[in-house]
Every structure is written in C-alpha cells, then in structure tokens.
Amino acid sequence: MARPPRLLTLGAALVLTAVLSACTADAETPAPLPSTPVVQLGAPGEPNRTLSPEEAAALGSPEHIEADTVFVRDMLHHHAQAILMTGFVPDRTADEDIRMLAARMDTSQQDEMKQMEKWLQDRGEPVRDPDAAHDAHAGMPGLLTEAELAELEAAEGAEFDTLFLEYMIRHHEGAIAMVHELFEANGGQEPEIGVIARHVEADQEIEIERMKGMLAER
Template sequence: MSTPTRLVSLGAAVLLIVGLSACTAEPEEAAPLPTSPVVQLGAPGEPNRTLSPEEAAGLGSPTYVEQDVLFVRDMLHHHSQAIQMTGYVDERTTDEDIRLLAERMNVSQADEITQLETWLQTRGEPVRDPDDSHAHSAESMPGLLTDAELAQLEAAEGEEFERLFLAYMIRHHEGAIQMVTELYADGGGQESDIDAFARHVEADQGIEIARMKELLAEREG
C-alpha cells in the first residue's frame, strides 16, 4: 500500500474512533445528597425536626389537600364576621386606640379575604361549597359570635361597647388560632401558600390578642 493510501486509511480510522467516542453517552451521575442540614418546621406547638440527607433528598413540593380547602372556606366566613364587628366601631366609640386597632383589622382581613378567594379560584375550587349542608355557626366554628352576641355588640355604645368589642374580638382571634392548630392536626397546611398564611394568622392575631387584653384590662381596672 502506498504512503498516501495508508495516510487516508489512518485518517478514516481516527475519525471513526472519534465519532464512536462522541456517540457514547457518559453515565449519568446520581444527584448528590444535601450536605447542609435541612430543618422541617413543626406544626404550631410542635418542635422542628432535622431531616436526614435521604429524607431531604426525597422532599417534593407538597400539594394542597381537602383539609386546606375547608380551612380556607371556613376562614373566609370567620374573617367576614370580624369585618362586620369592626364596622360597628366608628359610630359607637371615640376611643382612638380601639378605632386604630379596628381599622388595622379591617384592612388586613379584607386583604386576606381577597388572598384566600384567589387561592381557591386559581386551583379551580369554588369559593363556596355548593354541597356544604352545614351552616357556619358559633357551635360549628371556634370563636364565632352568635346572632344574639352580634346584636348585643351592635346595640352597645361608649365604654360598654369598648369592653364588649375587645372581649368578643379576643375570643374571635383565639378561635382563628385554634382553626390553624386543627388544620395542622388534620394533616393540612403542608402546601407552601397555606402554610405561610396559617403561620401569619397565628402570629398576627396573637399580637393583636395581647394588645386587646391590655386595652381590656385598662377598662376593667
């Protein structure tokens, strides 16, 4: 074989080897396990837990469950009554502390109602359950006022109204926090948006409860 022929054959062989090497897929490496600690937040009142690397690697993005939907619908009704209560304030007391507190509650809970309705709508869930046969009442939902208590609050004025408003709203807020506790106990609250909302309710209403207890103590003292 002549030298030019040998060079052509050698070149073809080299190209073939390179082409085969390029077509050979590199074996995929397994995703490394997390090396930094991953802490899973506990439900209200429960301790946090540090996950093992294997548990952390297996974490996905939790989706919402039926308990979350029921919680959102109930909280919508709960917030609506709170707004009804704050609506009585301006015409029944001139106390600036209570008026400012009521205004804050009205704005924050109205915003949260919009947030909760949007959460349901973006997931294709009706804002009101058409098959829900139980009426929301003080017996079925923590912290709700009865019709008689609402009428009593609406009829009161001045210092009597202030004491009733604070006492009833403290109970109302404590009911909302109880609803959060029950949500986690029933297996809900794992989806990120619901978890964030529930923890916000617990923290924000806890702060308002402390403030309302101070104001009520001043009036009862």
Template sequence: MAKVRLLVIVSSALLAVGLAGCTAGEDEPAPLPSTPVVQLGAPGEPNRTLSPSEAAGLGTIDYVEEDVLFVRDMLHHHSQAIQMTGYVEERTTDGDIRLLAERMQVSQTDEITQLETWLQKRGEPVRDPDGDHAHDAQSMPGLLTDDELAQLEAAEGDAFDELFLASMIRHHEGAVQMVSDLYASGGGQEPEIDAFARHVEADQNIEIVRMQEMLAER
C-alpha cells in the first residue's frame, strides 16, 4: 500500500498545504492486486488465474438462491447423520466405530451451527418458508428412508457395524454429490459457501475411504 509522507516544516502555512495534499491523496482509488490470484475450479474443472479486476471484486460476490437451498438441504442431511451416529453407543462395542461416530457428531454439529449462522446473518429463514421443498430419500442423494433408519436402529453387534458403515458411506457419497450439484447449478461462488462446500467434499471423501477400509476388514 502506498504511503503518503508528510514533510513537517516549521512554517504553519506550509504545514497546512501539506495536510491539504495528504487529504486529497486519500481520494485516490486503491491499487488492484498485483499478486496472481488462483480460483479453484469446481470438481472436475481446472483452476483459473483471475485478472487483477476479478481478484479485486472477489469480496463482492453475493449468494444466490441455489446457495440457500444447498444450506437448508445440508442442514437436513447433517441432522440425519447425527441421528445415525446416535445409535452407535447402545448397539456396538467396536472402538473404531465409536470413535468414528464421535468425530462425526462433533464435526457435523459444528457445521450445523455454521450453516444456521450463515442463513441468519443473511436474513434467510433456517427452514423453507414455503414448505414445498421436500426432504426424502428420492429428492436428496444419500438420505436413508424411514424403513432403513428403523432397520439400522434395530440392528446390534456385527450386523449393526456393517450396516452402519455401508449406510454412512452412502450418506457421505450423497453429501459429496450435493456439492457437485451446487456448482453445476451455478451456486457456490459466494466465498463462504465455496469454502464450506470444498471442506465438506474433502472431509467426507476422507471418511468414505476410511469407512470402506473398515467395512472391508469385516
């Protein structure tokens, strides 16, 4: 950032002139970023180096309706994951699955708070005010049906372990698909949503690999 140097002179008249010059300089536009800024591409797409004017306008990108729908859907998706992990304590003694479920509960509870705060800061209702955006296994990838949830809740021991891992892998894959769908719809450009979506994609993919390994061991 350019610095304005004020030469202090004994003469009060010259000092006044110097201050006036300093004030005028404050009206000059801020320089465009000189360091290259790389924008990460959507899943499957290459990264892109932004022009100085594009980089300067990054902070002004606003959210769109697709972002709002994504946030509300992800809230519902995360809520079901927490419901699923809530079955673990009473239905298995497997230490690895207990640790995995605990991590999921903590991370997804934190993300639910983050998503609700995002909506509230933008004056958007946490729940769809129109009530016509249905949440079911057909409309949202990876979501378990009521019957599948009941089957998971009724299982115990090794049967529960295998069913939990298989169901949660599918659930996580659905969340990753939701991120891909967000970018495909033209959403995900607002910086905070973009950062959250990429975090979900990376974190869920890591857990998918881990759960696939755990399931293979059984």
C-alpha cells in the first residue's frame, strides 16, 4: 500500500533538514586549535612559558637573523681553538682523567662544528664572512691569546693539567657568554639555532662543573 502523500513530504523534509544542518555545521566550524602544549623557551635566567592554544596557532616559524649567523661563525672559531687545546693533551700528560675529558671535548665539539657548518650552508650563508677583517674574532669571550696558547703548549705533566683546566674553564665560560649575548640580541628564535645554542650552553656548563671538581682535586 502506498504511503500517504503527507508522510512522504514530511520524510523528505526531515532528510533535507539533516543535510542542510550538516552542511551549515561544516561551514561554520572553525579549524581546531593545537592540542599539544607548545612551550616557548625563556631567555637565559627566565622561565619557559606554555603558550595558550590561540597563541600557538598564531605562531609562525621564525627565520634566522644576522645575529644568528654571526653567532654560528664566531662559535665555529671558538670551537676550533678548543680543539687545538685538546690536541695538546696526548703528548703532555699521562693523567687518564684529563685525557678522557679532552677526547670527549674533541668529539663533541667537532660534531657541533659540522652541525653549525651545515646550518650556514642550508641557509646560503658562507661559513666565514668574506668581508670580515683578519682579526674579527679578537676579544671574543674566553679565547686564549697567542701567548697563553704558547704557554699551554710548552707545559707538561701536572703543570699542564692545571693550566689546561684553568684555561678550558675560562674558554667554556666564554662560550656560555656568547649564547647569552645571542639571546639578548633577539637571536636564537629560529628553532634549529635555538636548539644549537642551548645545547652548547648546557654541554659546556656540565663540563665546567666537571673541570672545577678536577681542579679542586689537584
């Protein structure tokens, strides 16, 4: 038996209403906000901050600035001197703790140099600034002078051990100062350079504490 015309019309109306409601909901529903917490790293000495979903959604991906490029080039030079210093160790001391410390530093800093060189290359930046003067790195925090390098190279045994630790602590403190200067210049906002800078800071802080302990033992 055929359905009454009124019932047929009512059924069609209900289907149409459901379809229109679904379309309207789809059109008016805003894009979902990020559900994973996003933490904004604080400047040195300041706490990190968890962004609200609205703040996280509005974030773009910051690009590197000139301060980032200068920091990486300077840190490459800084690391190169540290590797020169660790290169003195095998022939000048029999202290196994010093030798192991130097070997670890040599490996970690060479790895960081490769990462920093790649960072520059990926952004079309020359590894060395072609317009910089020959002594552009003079006065960089923690760097040894030519006379201090010569003094370290000439030392042996216990004298070398003490001098190496004292100079390397100062050298590491200089690298940490460079990280702080980067953030004070509003650098380090690009994600990758921020990770590099904070890794340098954390790694060198750990080694400073280790070297201070070794120095106290002597």
